[in-house]
Amino acid sequence: MRLLFNKSSLILMFGLFLEVFSKLEFEYHSNKEMENILRRFEVSGKQKLKTKLYSIGYSSSTDEPFPLWVLELTAAPENVTGIPNVKLLGNMHGNEAGGRELLLHFIEHLIDSYGKVKLVSWLLNNTRIHIIPSINPDGFSNAGNSCNGMKGREVPTKKIDLNRNFPDFFHPNPDLVQAKESKAVMKWMEETKFILSAALHEGAMVANYPYDSINPNGDNDDDSEYLTPDDDVFKHLARTYANSHPVMSTNKGCPSDVKEFKGGITNGADWYSFDGGMGDYNYNYHGCMELTLELSCCKFPPNLTNLWNENKKPLLLYCLQAHRGVTGVILDSETKKPIKTKLKISDREAYFGNDRKSGEFWRILLPGQYVLEVEAPGYYAHFENFTVEDFKKFPKLTNLTIFLTNSSLPTTTTTTSSTTVIHTTNTTTSVSALIFPNITSRFTDNDDDKDYEYGFPSISELTSGFLKNSCANLALLLSVISFLVVIS
Numbered sequence: 001m002r003l004l005f006n007k008s009s010l011i012l013m014f015g016l017f018l019e020v021f022s023k024l025e026f027e028y029h030s031n032k033e034m035e036n037i038l039r040r041f042e043v044s045g046k047q048k049l050k051t052k053l054y055s056i057g058y059s060s061s062t063d064e065p066f067p068l069w070v071l072e073l074t075a076a077p078e079n080v081t082g083i084p085n086v087k088l089l090g091n092m093h094g095n096e097a098g099g100r101e102l103l104l105h106f107i108e109h110l111i112d113s114y115g116k117v118k119l120v121s122w123l124l125n126n127t128r129i130h131i132i133p134s135i136n137p138d139g140f141s142n143a144g145n146s147c148n149g150m151k152g153r154e155v156p157t158k159k160i161d162l163n164r165n166f167p168d169f170f171h172p173n174p175d176l177v178q179a180k181e182s183k184a185v186m187k188w189m190e191e192t193k194f195i196l197s198a199a200l201h202e203g204a205m206v207a208n209y210p211y212d213s214i215n216p217n218g219d220n221d222d223d224s225e226y227l228t229p230d231d232d233v234f235k236h237l238a239r240t241y242a243n244s245h246p247v248m249s250t251n252k253g254c255p256s257d258v259k260e261f262k263g264g265i266t267n268g269a270d271w272y273s274f275d276g277g278m279g280d281y282n283y284n285y286h287g288c289m290e291l292t293l294e295l296s297c298c299k300f301p302p303n304l305t306n307l308w309n310e311n312k313k314p315l316l317l318y319c320l321q322a323h324r325g326v327t328g329v330i331l332d333s334e335t336k337k338p339i340k341t342k343l344k345i346s347d348r349e350a351y352f353g354n355d356r357k358s359g360e361f362w363r364i365l366l367p368g369q370y371v372l373e374v375e376a377p378g379y380y381a382h383f384e385n386f387t388v389e390d391f392k393k394f395p396k397l398t399n400l401t402i403f404l405t406n407s408s409l410p411t412t413t414t415t416t417s418s419t420t421v422i423h424t425t426n427t428t429t430s431v432s433a434l435i436f437p438n439i440t441s442r443f444t445d446n447d448d449d450k451d452y453e454y455g456f457p458s459i460s461e462l463t464s465g466f467l468k469n470s471c472a473n474l475a476l477l478l479s480v481i482s483f484l485v486v487i488s
């Protein structure tokens with residue numbers, strides 16, 4: 001191949017080379033810079049992974065509406081079942097900017113470590129991670145760089161606090177005026193079935209779990225605990241984060257704290273309650289478990305290196321929690337086609353749904369015996385017993401078939417009333433889940449696998465018994481030179 005480049009195009013190419021392959025600095029970036037970084041990551045990520053930059057809508061600004069960019073990272077093939085969607089979202093309060101930089105570093109780390117750090121490779125082979133560094137770019141533009149204060153917190157044009165701007169299941173507000181940003185999140189969640197999520201904030205140091213709303217059945221004490229039916233799971237998720245963070249679980253608190261956060265975790269309503277929060281919306285309307293992670297006393301943490309060092313491991317371990325519990329596909333018994341159903345784990349008064357296209361469902365659960373209740377109009381209710389086992393295997397896909405009320409049921413059916421027939425299988429389905437032993441170690445910062453795997457199953461244990469994914473290695477042959485030739 002003959003290279004016909006003049007000197008200036010070589011310099012340009014070298015510049016692009018540096019742009020594409022240099023390490024991300026630990027400093028704050030403007031919205032436009034953030035966009036360029038994400039584009040760069042989409043390109044560099046494609047060398048090993050499937051990265052996709054997409055926008056879920058635009059910010060509210062009328063002068064300069066900014067795209068709400070999401071970078072999706074995975075090594076899993078498209079259109080296969082068994083791959084959960086996880087999302088991480090930053091900068092909801094525009095003046096809380098640490099999380100937005102942290103997420104850019106997390107993306108860089110995932111890309112760099114794929115193929116080098118086994119746990120990262122496993123995670124990306126088996127998970128789709130959607131990262132939105134800033135859901136409030138307008139607020140960010142409007143913010144200063146103050147550790148305290150409120151300037152830039154809201155969406156400026158509308159004076160809307162996004163974390164008060166979602167439909168509230170317990171206290172419906174017919175007058176709710178929503179910002180484009182919150183509507184974009186809702187539309188996004190309609191389209192993509194997420195099972196685990198985190199919203200990154202600053203201004204405190206604590207892992208906050210739902211509910212944030214005031215207990216509708218409680219006395220009118222604003223600030224008392226209001227726990228979800230999945231409180232065991234939420235506490236586990238919050239502890240996973242706090243205990244793997246070097247200071248969160250032992251933090252003596254921030255100057256502004258009115259309460260002590262035992263172990264670095266808190267129920268939202270117990271801290272202070274409010275309606276219209278995004279965490280409650282995720283759980284109540286989409287069955288997605290979301291924590292609000294408060295990562296620094298200062299809303300604009302000056303030392304981003306330190307913020308990254310503290311949160312790298314917790315973020316990774318948090319994403320891995322998507323692989324606990326139960327998953328399956330719900331199919332019509334005759335057509336074997338997926339059907340949309342309403343689901344519930346018995347004794348937990350919380351409904352969740354399955355994916356309308358694939359029929360797939362997910363629920364994060366700790367080890368134990370459970371009954372899954374499946375309901376769909378025109379079908380017999382179905383009760384499926386299963387066990388989440390306390391050993392190191394990943395969930396198996398269990399295809400549940402449910403029966404139309406006009407179809408003939410198998411003989412193991414028991415009739416309990418004239419209108420509802422409950423189909424109970426006579427076998428107990430065993431659904432294995434990955435169980436991480438409790439994290440008790442303090443964080444020591446290095447990139448070595450041993451550190452990541454401390455207290456975790458070995459890789460052979462991780463991979464045994466799980467769906468092997470047959471992801472073809474994409475674009476490995478795309479060399480630096482051919483890449484530059486293409487774009488120059």
Ligand SMILES: *[C@@H]1O[C@H](CO)[C@@H](O)[C@H](O)[C@H]1NC(C)=O
Pocket residue numbers: 078079
């Ligand atoms: C995945 O499914 C979508 C929509 O159903 C389709 O457009 C796309 O081509 C599929 N991709 C692959 C690799 O099959």
Ligand SMILES: *[C@@H]1O[C@H](CO)[C@@H](O)[C@H](O)[C@H]1NC(C)=O
Pocket residue numbers: 075118119121122125459463469470471472473
């Ligand atoms: C991830 O998937 C790739 C491609 O299928 C495979 O070569 C690699 O061993 C997998 N890594 C892990 C840790 O599972």
Ligand SMILES: *[C@@H]1O[C@H](CO)[C@@H](O)[C@H](O)[C@H]1NC(C)=O
Pocket residue numbers: 303305306307309
């Ligand atoms: C930032 O934090 C790191 C440790 O995480 C420390 O090594 C470094 O000195 C700090 N930088 C400044 C400017 O304080």
Ligand SMILES: *[C@@H]1O[C@H](CO)[C@@H](O)[C@H](O)[C@H]1NC(C)=O
Pocket residue numbers: 081329336397398399
């Ligand atoms: C479950 O159903 C899916 C989708 O129809 C199918 O691809 C998969 O092979 C089935 N799994 C089992 C274990 O039957």
Ligand SMILES: *[C@@H]1O[C@H](CO)[C@@H](O)[C@H](O)[C@H]1NC(C)=O
Pocket residue numbers: 378404406407
């Ligand atoms: C049962 O109902 C479905 C839809 O309501 C219909 O398509 C199917 O033909 C019916 N099957 C029988 C055996 O009547």
Ligand SMILES: *[C@@H]1O[C@H](CO)[C@@H](O)[C@H](O)[C@H]1NC(C)=O
Pocket residue numbers: 412426427
């Ligand atoms: C359970 O069902 C299977 C077939 O589905 C049957 O062979 C077996 O006898 C049943 N066991 C009991 C205890 O009913």
Ligand SMILES: *[C@@H]1O[C@H](CO)[C@@H](O)[C@H](O)[C@H]1NC(C)=O
Pocket residue numbers: 370371385424425426427428
């Ligand atoms: C399913 O679980 C319920 C409640 O734990 C129990 O009462 C029932 O006997 C179980 N059914 C089977 C078939 O194991």
Ligand SMILES: *[C@@H]1O[C@H](CO)[C@@H](O)[C@H](O)[C@H]1NC(C)=O
Pocket residue numbers: 236239438
């Ligand atoms: C793990 O943590 C749970 C609470 O989160 C506790 O009940 C259990 O005893 C712990 N197990 C071990 C082995 O430390």
Ligand SMILES: [Zn+2]
Pocket residue numbers: 093096201202203
């Ligand atoms: Zn906040």
